[in-house]
Amino acid sequence: MRVMDDGDRARDEVDDLVEAWRRQRPDLDVGPLHVLSRVSRLARHLDIARRSAFASHGLESWEFDVLSALRRAGPPFQLTPGALLRATLVTSGTMTNRIDRLAASGYVRREPDPADRRGVLVTLTDAGRDVVDATLENLLAGERKLLAGLDANQRRALADLLRTLLIPFDAD
Numbered sequence: 727m728r729v730m731d732d733g734d735r736a737r738d739e740v741d742d743l744v745e746a747w748r749r750q751r752p753d754l755d756v757g758p759l760h761v762l763s764r765v766s767r768l769a770r771h772l773d774i775a776r777r778s779a780f781a782s783h784g785l786e787s788w789e790f791d792v793l794s795a796l797r798r799a800g801p802p803f804q805l806t807p808g809a810l811l812r813a814t815l816v817t818s819g820t821m822t823n824r825i826d827r828l829a830a831s832g833y834v835r836r837e838p839d840p841a842d843r844r845g846v847l848v849t850l851t852d853a854g855r856d857v858v859d860a861t862l863e864n865l866l867a868g869e870r871k872l873l874a875g876l877d878a879n880q881r882r883a884l885a886d887l888l889r890t891l892l893i894p895f896d897a898d
Contacts, residue, residue, distance in 0.1 A: 738764075739767075740759065740760060740763045740764050740767070741760075743759065743763060744756050744757075744760055744763075747759065768872070771872060772869070772872060775868035775869060775871070775872060776865060776868070778868065779861055779864040779868050780861060780865075782861075782864055783857055783860055783861040783864065784857075785857065785861055788814070788824060789824075789827075789828060789831075789833070790858065790861055790865075792810060792814060792821075792824055792825070792828060792834075793828070793833060793834070793850065793854050793857065793858040793861075794858055794862065795809075795813035796810075796834065796848065796849070796854070796858075797850060797854075797858045797859070797862075802849065803849060803850035803854075803855065804847040804848065804849045804850070805847065805848055806839065806845060806846070806847060806848070807821055807822070807825065807846065810825070810848060825848055828854070832851060832853045832854070833850070833851055833853055833854030833857060833858075834848050834849060834850055834851060834854055835848075836848060836849075837849050
């Protein structure tokens with residue numbers, strides 16, 4: 727709930743949390759809580775929105791991850807299992823299980839890799855493309871709601887700041 731403080735600035739629960747810590751531990755710089763507690767709370771809301779979008783199309787988050795990696799690859803919507811491993815950051819045993827389950831659902835199929843007789847390509851089926859496209863549309867609608875309080879310039883500024891914050895972690 728938004729409550730205005732004396733400076734007509736909106737307050738939230740994080741302001742109260744930081745204020746309480748400042749009273750209890752004036753010896754500590756609790757300033758990082760202003761940013762990171764809000765990021766944490768936003769992440770929870772984002773997780774709820776994403777799970778809802780996936781569930782509304784009968785998908786788990788891991789299914790969306792694999793299907794969207796194939797969709798982003800562009801026509802013919804194929805990747806090797808190794809490329810899917812790199813895109814989704816799971817083990818080979820986990821990926822094999824995921825491909826098996828998606829194939830059983832009719833969302834992907836395995837095909838021989840013409841460039842490697844021992845290899846296979848995982849191909850997104852029409853049903854897989856339909857479900858990942860519909861899920862993405864639903865997901866983006868939910869994410870737009872999360873960002874509705876920001877105008878386009880604020881969204882760009884926030885994206886730039888978050889990128890700056892994340893680049894060192896992504897480099898690892």
